[in-house]
Amino acid sequence: MAMLEQCLEKNRLYAAQFDRSKLAMPPSKKLAVVACMDARMTVEDFLGLRTGDAHIIRNAGGLVTDDALRSLVISCQLLGTREFFVIEHTDCGMLTFEEADVQAKLSRDTGADASGLKLYPFKDIHANLKAQLRKIRECPFIPADIPAHGLIFHVESGELEQVESI
Amino acid sequence: MAMLEQCLEKNRLYAAQFDRSKLAMPPSKKLAVVACMDARMTVEDFLGLRTGDAHIIRNAGGLVTDDALRSLVISCQLLGTREFFVIEHTDCGMLTFEEADVQAKLSRDTGADASGLKLYPFKDIHANLKAQLRKIRECPFIPADIPAHGLIFHVESGELEQVESI
Numbered sequence: 001m002a003m004l005e006q007c008l009e010k011n012r013l014y015a016a017q018f019d020r021s022k023l024a025m026p027p028s029k030k031l032a033v034v035a036c037m038d039a040r041m042t043v044e045d046f047l048g049l050r051t052g053d054a055h056i057i058r059n060a061g062g063l064v065t066d067d068a069l070r071s072l073v074i075s076c077q078l079l080g081t082r083e084f085f086v087i088e089h090t091d092c093g094m095l096t097f098e099e100a101d102v103q104a105k106l107s108r109d110t111g112a113d114a115s116g117l118k119l120y121p122f123k124d125i126h127a128n129l130k131a132q133l134r135k136i137r138e139c140p141f142i143p144a145d146i147p148a149h150g151l152i153f154h155v156e157s158g159e160l161e162q163v164e165s166i
Numbered sequence: 167m168a169m170l171e172q173c174l175e176k177n178r179l180y181a182a183q184f185d186r187s188k189l190a191m192p193p194s195k196k197l198a199v200v201a202c203m204d205a206r207m208t209v210e211d212f213l214g215l216r217t218g219d220a221h222i223i224r225n226a227g228g229l230v231t232d233d234a235l236r237s238l239v240i241s242c243q244l245l246g247t248r249e250f251f252v253i254e255h256t257d258c259g260m261l262t263f264e265e266a267d268v269q270a271k272l273s274r275d276t277g278a279d280a281s282g283l284k285l286y287p288f289k290d291i292h293a294n295l296k297a298q299l300r301k302i303r304e305c306p307f308i309p310a311d312i313p314a315h316g317l318i319f320h321v322e323s324g325e326l327e328q329v330e331s332i
Binding site: 059 | 169170172173174175176177178179180181183184186188189191192193194195196197198203204205206207208210211212213214215216217218219220221222223224225226231232233234236237239240241243244245249251257259260262263268271272276277278280283284285286306307313315321322323324325326328331
């Protein structure tokens, strides 16, 4: 429980200084971001976003999976966002393994059949990022006039690289 | 492009002050967090986490979907995390709609058939949160000795409520 207790202690400080001027449910900047779960990416900080500004959707890789599309559809159709960022990053863990190797290891280690477990590793960040943007554009439930920008965060420098906007 | 340009401008300031002491790829606190995408939740801030500490996985609702499980499996099996938090919150957008209503509206508005589009709204935060913890425990590829803590973030006060640990 040590980690939980540390975070609850930190949260008491956060709550003690909490600004109680009520923020609205819809993001004030009408922005939704899809980004990798990587610990080195503090997304709000490196984009200069404040609490209340944007929806932040994150998963392993920063991929536009079906579940990320579910979140984006809810974001734009129910909560009014009008611009999307997709952010992958250098030195991503997803570049470091083969799906079949991990499936075989998990099957061996756990005794459960992992052969159907999709993990979606990739080899080329730029190509993968562009493919994610296409998945947004092909979703019939996301208006075609919502711009989607693909960016790469450089974990070595903190810099964002603009790759493509569609 | 205004929003993108604003964020790129803010990112230049971030990068100019970036601490280049290299952070490791595995999260230093061995923690993974699943939380809602809600704009009012700046997860790292209200947990007192720093860049490099934890994987952050986020989607509409803070749900342990198949894609969140994919991320958690990668997190613990490949990148060494040993503790999970699942964080839902008060005043969640997912409490405000019926799936069938939104499916019907999207079908009408877009001309594409949205009847199979799963959105996973819910009615009871506590019950929903406990169900998410069970999905972690039932995943054969997540070690049973990784504790999973369910928490509710109160958007009115900034406080975290502990609900269940399994």
